[in-house]
Amino acid sequence: MEIHHCPICSTALGPVPRYPRYVCRDCAARAADQNRRKLLFSNVDMSGGYMAEYADSGEAYNSRVCYIDGIECRAGEARFGGIVIEAVDLPEKVKSVLLGVAVGDALGVPVEFMNRDDIRRNPVTDMRGYGTYNLPPGTYSDDSSLTFCLAEALADGYDLHAIARNFVKWKEENYWTARGMMFDIGIATAQAIGRLAAGAHPDEAGGTGEDSNGNGSLMRIAPLLFYIRGMPAERRFEITREVSSLTHGHIRSVVACHYYLEYARLLFNGAGLFEAYGTLQATVPELLETVSVDPVETALFSRLLRGNIHELPEDEIQSTGYVLHTLEASVWCLLTTGSYRDAVLKAVNLGFDTDTTGAVTGGLAGLYYGLDSIPAEWRHQLARHDDIENLAEHLAERLATA
């Protein structure tokens, strides 16, 4: 029988539990905030419900993030009562995002451009191959290639020129492609990378017209979470703007990327899916106002920022290549399903831009449900699975020592 050891003090605690990174009671008692102020976590009552407060003042602590001996942890309520504190496993988180994106992408590739009615007659239920591009199962597309290009560049620190160089290498030399050949590229992305290759400044390469709001920056933005997550909100927005603008410089694309990364950040910090959705309805509009985003643009996001998007029927959710459609569809899929598998299949089966809707949904779903929730047979069918895992480990290691 495998024995679980406390990830903080290494004490042997018994059989490997439901929460594989949980810390022992003695270590949990030392949980503190970033400034080493002691925290107390408890249940409200027997029915569950989570409470966090400062030990010295009883003042509420509005976060699940805590530190034990300097190690980053998350507190949350266990399903049958009690509070569990888990040490964050950064390599696992990075893998769950990169593989979450790539599996969602690969599920959608064979049915890209199919309309919803046609796909309904033969829905995707498993990793298929061939179809639209006649490529074998597990072939991911531009969404994942550019995601990996970004992740790899971030491992060496934040340098827009380095990210741009990777993008150019992808377009011109098939870098980070699934099978040595690029087969899918959006118009705005192709034009912007062409400008980057010709020497344009990274900040000025992306289209800025209102009609340049395809989902091409949203589809590759996920790994930026790991770089910006500890920064102040305005800085997170600014860096997101820069990275989106490599290919998509219009504020709508930037706001979509920002919303997505803020959602990811809350999930990373231990929030539930609906908890995060609700929190963003307060925090995102406030930040957009602070950074002077035109209220007309903010209003376009009102189905996310004001409404209950999960209550909308499927025929009100669109899944074209327009950035707002992709963002709405991915959040809708996430909030109306209960597993990674169901979320990405629902996304792909919306039809049209299936690979990108799958990839964007898959990044958040992978992060929230965890690496083990991504079906192993799908992960292992992915082209370059081991390269992707190595990339994730490399990024996590570099971020941990940065």
Ligand SMILES: [Mg+2]
């Ligand atoms: Mg694609």
